[in-house]
Amino acid sequence: MSIPIAAPDVGLGGLSELIETVETERLADGPRVRAFEAAFADYCEQSHGVATANGTTALHAALRGLGIGPGDAVVTTPFSFVATANAIRLCGAEPVFADVDPTTLNLDPEAVREAIAAHDGEVSAILAVHLYGLPAPMDELRSVADAHTVPLIEDAAQAHGATQAGTPVGALGDVACFSFYPTKNMTTGEGGMVVTDDQTLADRVARFVNHGRTGTYEHGDVGHNFRLTSLGAAIGLQQLERLDDFVAVRRRNAARYDEALADQPAITSPPDPDGVRHAYHQYTVQCGARDALEEQLADAGIDTGIYYPTPIHRQPAYADVDASAPVAERAAEEVLSVPVHPDLGRAEVERVADALAGFEP
Numbered sequence: 001m002s003i004p005i006a007a008p009d010v011g012l013g014g015l016s017e018l019i020e021t022v023e024t025e026r027l028a029d030g031p032r033v034r035a036f037e038a039a040f041a042d043y044c045e046q047s048h049g050v051a052t053a054n055g056t057t058a059l060h061a062a063l064r065g066l067g068i069g070p071g072d073a074v075v076t077t078p079f080s081f082v083a084t085a086n087a088i089r090l091c092g093a094e095p096v097f098a099d100v101d102p103t104t105l106n107l108d109p110e111a112v113r114e115a116i117a118a119h120d121g122e123v124s125a126i127l128a129v130h131l132y133g134l135p136a137p138m139d140e141l142r143s144v145a146d147a148h149t150v151p152l153i154e155d156a157a158q159a160h161g162a163t164q165a166g167t168p169v170g171a172l173g174d175v176a177c178f179s180f181y182p183t184k185n186m187t188t189g190e191g192g193m194v195v196t197d198d199q200t201l202a203d204r205v206a207r208f209v210n211h212g213r214t215g216t217y218e219h220g221d222v223g224h225n226f227r228l229t230s231l232g233a234a235i236g237l238q239q240l241e242r243l244d245d246f247v248a249v250r251r252r253n254a255a256r257y258d259e260a261l262a263d264q265p266a267i268t269s270p271p272d273p274d275g276v277r278h279a280y281h282q283y284t285v286q287c288g289a290r291d292a293l294e295e296q297l298a299d300a301g302i303d304t305g306i307y308y309p310t311p312i313h314r315q316p317a318y319a320d321v322d323a324s325a326p327v328a329e330r331a332a333e334e335v336l337s338v339p340v341h342p343d344l345g346r347a348e349v350e351r352v353a354d355a356l357a358g359f360e361p
């Protein structure tokens, strides 16, 4: 059996907690949902959390909470999972794609400045993604956002447990969105969360994910049902307790791969800048001979992933968007992710490390 790219077992921990939830709680909107919101917001050093059905709906609800809608433009990265841009479009707004930095593959603040200028300054928000678990350059992006007085949103779907200068992701922007899909750093099955320090925004998001409800059968505006289930919240509470351990193991595996790649000129290891704790949702290398690397790893029984083979602005769904992002386009041809998840055994980590070190293009 080959080494899988994502953990096959999400590690539910105490099943008794789940059984108790089923036996004692309403399966939706139970107390565990409120408890998970409070605990996750607290982990992110934010005062409010709103649980959602998944990460896409978290983004959608956060954007709507900020008042983003038809006629608005949101600057974001083309090098992300498509959900980032879909959430913008699902609000009726339009994505404006700015190119990424060739080393970090996160939004390049200079490219963001240029994209806003090219749009005559008429943008409504900046949506940054912490790609692969590496925090985007939030200080610089904050300066750009402040210069245009627009909110800065974090798509932290890949970065639970990452920090920048000791501050957790989720507390680096005005509002942050997480996903708890099984492949992410922690899971609830399907699930998501919006966190913020802004009470008014949190109230608007909470209302939007629950039919615009303002009282019993009273609806202040049109909203969705984007709610998380109680069972998801019960799983999330357990997973959150283990998140720091999960991230520590990811980092330990990544450190082993960094060491293996120190004398490997054909492969560029992912950056781990000073002052940042990379959560290594993915350990993603860049390699000019990517196909050969993929093949040699497959021969060694190691699954790999390409995140992402097509930048969003090159997707058929976004064919009508005018964007230039040559760095993202080159990255799409050179990135390769190897298994780094916490389910890997020591022997498996060594096998991946050896295969990386021994690669011959």
Ligand SMILES: *Cc1c(COP(=O)(O)O)cnc(C)c1O
Residues within 6 Å of the ligand: 054, 055, 056, 057, 080, 081, 083, 084, 129, 155, 157, 158, 179, 180, 181, 191, 192
């Ligand atoms: C996974 C992911 C999402 C979407 O989350 P879902 O829970 O799958 O809806 C959004 N953005 C990024 C960067 C992601 O990796």
